[in-house]
Amino acid sequence: MYTITTVTQPCADTKHPLLLLQTVHGDRYMFGKIGEGAQRAITENKIRLGKLENIFLTGKLDWSSTGGLAGLILTIADQGKDKIVLNYGNKLINYIISSWRYFVFRFGINLQSNVLSSKDNNQLYKDSLINVKAFTVAPRLSNEPLFNNTEDTVLNTIVANMFPKHPPAAKYDPTSDPHLNVELPRINFEQSSTNYEISFNPIRGKFLVQEAIRLGVPKGPLFAALTKGLPVTLEDGTIVSPEQVLEKQRRFPNVLILDIPDDSYIPSFKEQFSNYDSEHLGTIYYFLDESITINDELIKFMESFSTSNKNIKHIVSHPNISLNNLAFVGSAITTLKLKALQLENYNLPRTNNFLSKDFYDCFEKPVPSGTSLIQSQEDTLQTDLPKSNVYIMDKDTTVTIDATPVDESTDNYKCQVDTDGRHRNDDDKIWRELYNTHIEPLNLPTVSYETLVTNQKNQNNFNNSKEKADHVEIITFGTGSALPSKYRNVVSTLVKVPYVDENNKISQRNILFDAGENTIGQINRNFSENKKKELFENLKMIYLSHLHADHHLGIISILKEWYYYNKSDINAKVYLISPWQYNKFVKEWLLLESPEILLRINYISCEHLINERVCRMETKPINVDEYVDLMNEECSESEATSDGESAGELRSLKRRKLELNNMTSFRNIKMIRSMYEDLNIQRFQTCRAIHCNWAYSNSITFQISNTKTFKVSYSGDTRPNIEHFANDVGQNSDLLIHEATLDNELQEDAIKKRHCTINEAIDVSNKMNAQKLLLTHFSQRYPKVPNIMNNVKIKAKEYCFAFDGMIVDYEKMGEQLAILPKLGNLFVEEAAEEQEEEKTQLAIRGDKKQNRKEKKTGKSKKIDK
Template identity: 55%
Template sequence: MFTFLPVTHPTSDTKHPLLLLQSAHGDKYFFGKISEGSQRSLTENKIRISKLKDIFLTGELNWSDIGGLPGMILTIADQGKSDLVLHYGNDILNYIVSTWRYFVFRFGIDLSDHIMKDKEVFKDNIIRVKSFNVLKNGGNGTDEFFNSFQKGVLSSIVSKMFPKHAPTDRYDPSSDPHLNVELPDLDAKVEVATNYEISFNPVRGKFKLDEAVKLGVPRGPLFAKLTKGQAITLDDGTVVTPEQVLEKERHFAKVLILDIPDDQYLSAFVEKFKEYDCAELGVVYYFLGDSVTINDDLFKFIDLFEKSNYGKVNHMISHNKISPNTISFFGSALTTLKLKALQVNNYNLPRTDRVFSKDFYETFNKPLAKGTSLCESQETPLRTVIEKDNIHIFAQNKTVTLEPFHRSEESMKCEINGSVPALSWKQIFEDHIQPLGFPLADIDTVINDQLHVNNFNNTTEKKKHVEIITLGTGSALPSKYRNVVSTLVKLPYTYSNGDIVNRNILLDAGENTLGTMHRMFSQLAVKSIFQDLKMIYLSHLHADHHLGIISILNEWYKYNKDDEMSFIYVVTPWQYNKFVNEWLVLENKDILDKIKYISCEHFINDSFVRMQTQSVPLKDFNELIQENSGQEERKKLDLDTNSSYRDINLINQMYEDLSISYFQTCRAIHCDWAYSNSITFQMNESNKHDTFKVSYSGDTRPNIKEFSSAIGYNSDLLIHEATLENQLMEDAIKKRHCTINEAIGVSNEMNARKLILTHFSQRYPKLPQLDNNIDVKAKEFCFAFDSMIVDYEKIGEQQTVFPLLNKAFAEEKEQEDESAGSEDVEDVDITPKKQKKS
């Protein structure tokens, strides 16, 4: 028996489909896209992947499609997995993995790639997978972008990112000539979609002992030969064939996984599959990109697969206008609802609205809730030969089970189970909120009056105030209750004529930051936030702080590409800028023209500006590697002397564009190239003394000298990490983080006016330590929760509900917590002695 289980389907916060294939013995394979939020979905649904063997990536490989893969690999490695194979139909795969070389490093796991040419077959003792590579517009492109030398360099880089043994000395990938090497140039955009046919080894028929004895076959080795399908000859010359002593073997239905990125691929798919043998085809999964049109042309292609000889073909459709926008992370949504019951204006109800395809739902008579918005692609009904019962909507709980069948004697055994339950906020409120007995928390106040209400920047008063959205508040890796860290700060600027413009800045952006925003806000509100987004700041290179940045840049470009005067400032460690350039050349190089990059090091509060290392030219790679081979002391890379000069002109331009008085960084006490920052913004054109100073710690040990007493002193707002509870001082020192008391101590020394504590260890997924902390000298403070919207003027209001917070989460404390005791696996200094054990 084999089961196909959807891990994710297209929703606001899980962008694409991912399918888990599991055998009866627990062997596991991934098929599809590993978008941001995928590993959190595994945690949410308690899906274990310790027996995961292979990942078969489909379609194209933009960041939207595989943004969750780096974090997934890190987590799999930290769970002790020794090997993992990535399968794909194009040699761009090693280039993609190589772009992560400055922030993805794990020893002990052998990560390898298998580039599957068109119609190449992968086989193991369980499954047989055949690839189909489809070129956009049916072109004559290639599945090979690199020559043998370039492939060798990329393979070398990947092997050094995942070495079998840990380095014995302090290790910095940006100083390793095996890693800090220029990647090959890309001359053309990769426009190839990979698809797969999955088939299974047949099940041998039972051995008919009585028949064998009757035919005179002696017990022993000859029995074994017959069971293996070999004919035997008896001593008297009689030939006995397996068919005489074995029941008929049983077979499984075939499964097709077709990933169509956009309409320009469709004609090529028709050409590729018009002669496809559907004889034993049981299920076809269609992973359709957002821009694929639901119309007759699409279903003319789908109709090609209605030819099976052994029963009906089931068609499973994944598309953002067909799959439901269900709540992907219910644990987190329930936390938001409980907190909203205590502070109704500090949270938005998670949004589940979606515009569905009228063409699809009316043609196949699928149920939809009353009041659902519909759109149509054509005036006439869809023309198709497929019966409505054979079409299924791809969704998380829609499982497909294949069992063996006898050819010519019975139909294929393909069972589809699961339905999408309707979401009822009313029912959730009655089950989980009402029993808590919170004052003023009635269903009208918390639910009915808040449907589709946006509580960010939504009143005349708020428009004049600084506001903060703590989009993610956890550390290390996403958990059931907290996503990884990201904070958005809105800073209004008032012109002399009274007009107000917003400057939104994003302080770190962990995986699926964009998904959280889409779950919180309408498309119109998201557009407004991104049109006001002026800066992205990255504190350091740990994956839990930046795996969401590429998605943020893509979304920003969508709303600002037509504005010639619109640019975004990106302030990061220099290694991350290399990654951004290498990635966007692959995906959309036009975005690079809209980015103004400045190194964190160029804002350092120090006369000494560290130089970045010079990349090894691609042509010199082999020569340099040979020079370093066998040497105890590796040859040091050259330094880029120009990188020590601050980009004063660009810094001054940013000051002017964003009305900034001062921007400073200091070196954080965490890992190499980690920073804390302080930014002073001008707030009023008519009053140059009206300023607002925000300081952000990033990840660090308490830094009184450089942060509290220097760049951050007298901050209006301090946003500080408080990863660990106070009794875990030893862990805090080992992992270079702060306890809650230490974070408060930094604030007190800084003389910060207000304080937000965030970045809590996932071992405390629901509630940080609220009591037994030292006194906070700031006028107001609060603890951050995911999706919290807080007006700077009202930060202290949370303190009034402190007594009720423990009561709010009593229900969760009674349940087994999958995240309890989890290590900070993504927040790992790549120095071997600092590695966390799984």
């Protein structure tokens, strides 16, 4: 009747657990955390979102647990879904949504937030199938409200205006909208954790037709009344009750989802659930964050639920318990194929694990070979829990829940936990299976398993030798556009630029151009801990080209990881170059969870680097009190209009122009000079991209040594910009990184969406006189290989087409040219799969169209009747 499957688990690709509850009729609910990578996992697992309406967020709301939520909502809206509800245990959810206001705007979808507070026993989620009760748990009691009534109203109004029912009449800029460009209220509190109990509505027993006939009940309306639980009276006066003709009612076991952020919460969890009735409990999920210690206290808490019910299934998720499985197998296969042609241009995705010896020994779980074990306490953990009832949450963990007659004991609850076992194999078996299935059939010469996998496992090919120390290197963490897909993550490009001082000492400057969602997951899969540390210690700048979500939803994670590796060096700073609105978002978010990072960010507006005499001014936000006055004024105007005042006056109020901040027209020369000095930059210029408002292309000239420079230009998203980009700021670049979103025959689409075709990108390179060209940001309609043949002549000395995880030595950039003719043969099976998927989608769309037609016809017949 019901199944609960694992969408994501703690691993390098996806940091937190997410569950999908499905009914036999296809209704869907999500429970857990929507972290970065969740959307891609949904695509990987071919999960349809058409019948998804409710998302129940668990634990604390920080970026780690909600970094994929904005992107998922945008995708759901773009798929035509008209309603989604975000459920959580307090009103912080509205602050989270409001913080997206400068880059999330979709009409036609009704986004609602629903607070399920454990302080109000009547505030439950209920529908015809399930009931969900929330439990909010905090380390310390607090009676302080999160927001006052005014702040609540402001946040609710902002959310409503981010998702209007109808599109704006003209070109829309949220920064000029007085309903959105509002300062958010300050928050200073300790977060609570939201947890859920899911109960399922019981179902009536089977109707006993023959028994009803025997009792003299005629077929028809009386049958229907009995099935609805109503007694009926026969013609002779006999009363037949439902119990006489219905089998016993059937019920389902409950499910409990507990999300424990750290050890300080465990005493509060013990107190909260000390009197919990677990008699009808079938399964408990434990979402344990990485800071939770696997020790006696935790095990005793788990045991407390089994006092009255020994048959509860316990499913545990923790970074040191769940395996570091490949969440994105399709992407890993693509990397393996490309690596087979260019061995040193890709890192094999890492699957190494540190597992809890305490837990695996306590519950006698098999440890995969080659795994490192860590121990939390000296004494061996002991437990009274049946070891067969404790499961490790894995990629394919599925709970199946069926109905049981109400008078049967909990021993007979039909609650089954299944794992298919494939992903519990050791590392070598996983890679051997992928090699045998996907590489061997290609019949590539001299690419043995030992060469491709055994000798390359845990090897790093980026900045890995003295010979490459003084070379510019590029690694493309993501090369797709719009949204993460099975084969391409959204765009993110890191460029390593060396600097050789007068003593011939080489230092590195890592520059990140855009960082789409889950760039951090790509880094985790590509690098060991030591190499990650080196990468982030050398990360000096993050550049954001514009405010579209596919270019920046990974930046907060990158900033947090940068701080983790650099916090001990009090002089370390990272430069953030972005449109001014994004800086406001960074401040609002980091004030919520990590305000100390703000002191280490040197921010410069893209506008202050513009190669023009005058900078555009920023718009002043409205403070909360002003916003309330504005809403009251609008309300009064609405009432006045209804009393006969002209609608024109009301419209003029809604079009009220926000005040400009005159001071922002002055460039931050001090910070720019500091950046030049700290990063050994000779020149940094931006120009306005032809894409959306506040979008930029850039060009940076680095000093490589006292006598040598290196000029890199990055297009961001744009139409071909010959005048300002090719002929001006980017002229004579050593390296051009340019978007090539669409194939050449789709020029009309490119014009409409303000992107470039491959030929248009090449034309920019030719006009720029770029020495070398890297093409990236391909449409997700080209998941494997874009059109790499039959393009216009490229004048650059060398060029290449980017793939996810590709490592390019600038000195050897043209080596890809030799393998271009072979790329088409690599992806025959993916092409077949894609065609099959297209057929399925066409069939689904055809069914929906037919259903709409039938509904329309049925409605017409009803009207005629």
